[in-house]
Amino acid sequence: MDDNRIDRRRFVAGALATGAAAALPSSAQARAKHHAKAKKPTKRIRKRTADVVVVGAGFAGLTAARRVMQAGRSVIVLEARDRVGGRALNHDLGGGQVSETGATFVGPTQDRMLALIQEMGASTFPTFDDGQNVYVAQGQRQTYSDTGPTGTAPPDPLVLPELTEVVAQLDQMSTTVPVDAPWQASSAGDWDGQTLETWIKANSTSQRFQALVPMATRPIFGAEPRELSLLFVLFYIAASGDEKNPGTFERNFDTRAGAQQDRIVGGSQIVALKMAQDLGRRVVLASPVRRIAQGAGRVRVDSDRYTVHAKHAIVAIPPTLAGRIDYSPILPAERDQLMQRLGQGSLTKVAAVYPTPFWREQGLNGTAVSTDGLVSATFDDSPPSGKPGVLFGFVGGDSARAYNAMSPSDGRDAVLGEFATLFGDQAKSPTAYFDTRWTGEQWTRGCPVAIAGPGTLLAYGPWIRRPIDRIHWAGTETSTYWNGYMDGAVRSGERAAQEVLDAL
């Protein structure tokens, strides 16, 4: 709870510092502040009506709401937090600079997010990628260029043959997985009956290679290979593209020509803030939705501050949160089972701030992969100006669980020690250090995405987007392409809005 309050203050401070506060709907912000300061939550529940009510003001919900608004229909967005952006959250660095504690990157084929960035008058800049990557395995450190055939993946000669073969095999298998219905892949039964770990062990012999695999799954899924259905992983690869470009593991994992290629000037949350500004009073903050009732051709959504009567509802939050809402009548068992099974990944983002990105002077680009320790991957997260220098690391899966069990100071020391192994002793002396433990966030419960273990997609996958009468589902987890990414969220919002507009 304390963490939440700190985050809230940090956010407001950051927003003020960066001018982002101006982007928030002033009335909504004022209401949110008032609500946050109130000693007791107000008992007065006000009523509103609209054509469409949207639950959640992340990219999916905001996108859906804007599309509904643009079509001339009335819409209200109910957001549990006192901010918008969902898993996209800026962190104020001072001096008008920000870092992202959540969603950060955009890349090629993420067409919908790129279009939205343009539409909202924001812009992108390249992730710093000049110089060598760092790779640490079993105490040995080496540097390499990501312009080679393995891209961001390390060209470790001891694992290279298996790495190349396994990635090629996974890419090939993913081409048979339909992004809109992975449960209908011809081998879906076989692949959803095993984990990625099972498959890797059956298709590789090198323990060094097998130890490298979690370095990919932790940042990508916030999970260990044993937690992931092979079918789900193949779907995720297939989804790492668009309608014109089949997905590949490389496009997902790489920085150069991959999903980490670019960043958003002003931080990714700036886009959500601009969208909220566009929606104005239609966005209601600090108003968690508790109940959704359908009947008599309408839907009633009860939240802490408003009861909204609408013709349709779009639920644009992670499945595990959607499952915590009380529905009347009760949802079909299959939909409910799906929400019970799609838990969020375990991912903590750690970041250290330095006066300058000192690693660049050493010819390093800040990107690293390490099998040793808590941090499996790092990136240079410095602002476009390069000042201050920011390094962030992904701590996912078992490492996130271990890190979260540590005291804050122990965790900080451990991470900075690993940063020092990767980039030198200078990394031990940051001017600031912060982490975001997404699993502890009440209104997210984990990052970066909901993950499916064996059996889930085959049994319940068809319910992921299926509307339940007047309730429609959005959120990056419902996306066909770039599931788990900002682009997927935007796509899902556009699709859900279209569904609703068709029905109105």
Place this chain on the structure above:
Amino acid sequence: MRRALAAAAALAALAALAPAASAAGQRPRWDTRVLALVPPPGFPARAYVAPNGRIYEGTYENPAGDSVPSRVLEYSGDGTLLRSWTVEGQDLSQGHGVQVATSDALGRLVLLDKAPARAILLDTRTGAQSTYATFADIPDLLGNTPEPDYGVWGPDGSLYVSDYQQGVIWRVPPGGGAAQVWLDDPLLKGGMFGTAGLVLEPDLRTLLIAQGSESGGTGGGDPTTGRLLRAQIQPDGKPGPVTQLWESRPADAPDGIALARSGRVYVALVGPTNQIAVLNPDGSEAERFPQTPFTGDNGSSVPFDSVSSVMFLGTRLIVAQQSYELGDAAHQAILDVEAGEEGVPEYIPPNAGLRPGEQVVKAARAKSRKRAKAKHRRHHRRHHARRHRHR
């Protein structure tokens, strides 16, 4: 000399008919782009452009066989995948696939299914599917089975459906049910390459039919060439005599057809020539794209490979291709080909697809909605009055 003059005059006339040179910023005619690669099970055969501007694509038969049901994918006009639906009740032990033939008065999609041979109404709002029509197996010596391929609405709400294997045109009565053979003519007996594309001409009584080949016919025609044929729906509902508008070149296998407002006819050639043929209103061939047959080189990253259907979306031709022979998933795509001219809008009669009583239901729904709105307004008035009193 007279022949030369006539040819020159014809060329001049053709030039006058040809679409205006593209203005600045517009795409040049025949500019081809990939709209979307169709995900597995692939083999897209017919891209249907609905009146709402969205594109619906059914996955068709995989000649190598598969055991997954067909799906219908919904794309926006710019090629963004929106939704998809799995076809229910298919016989997966048989070669199976669906083509989205048209949509009905309520916006439901009409799917033509191969196994079993039926027409399905798919409500995209609810995902509900229901059988609208069935197509019988007509006993013949070749053992061909029904394969409903393309469908168009007649002015009275009848659905006319071509049968690729059995070489007939079916008529489904308004409201659906068992289809009856409407047109059975020797010119439709194509053997392997049968009766395919079907459109209703702007006079709303002439059906234009694409015939893949005439190998089983009795007209003594070249079995390697296909035809565009015409048959009129006569006032008594029966077909008039079949006439020929155009004969294709060998190995063309004409498939889908699209009508331009100019009167020109665009024909997808699913055969190895891999082209789109453009015909003048009089049936003479005006143009082909690409000019060179067999290469499929259209300038995009996906060459023509079994060009199955063409349909207008604005000035663009939306083209589906199966890569039927090669089975190359990278070629199973919906392509966007700039035509530089607009198509004739599809005719969907007001009772299209409506079963007896469905209009009544629709009217009842409208009445119920009206009542609910009135109730809502009353509620609001009371609510505002209360608020006013409190102040």
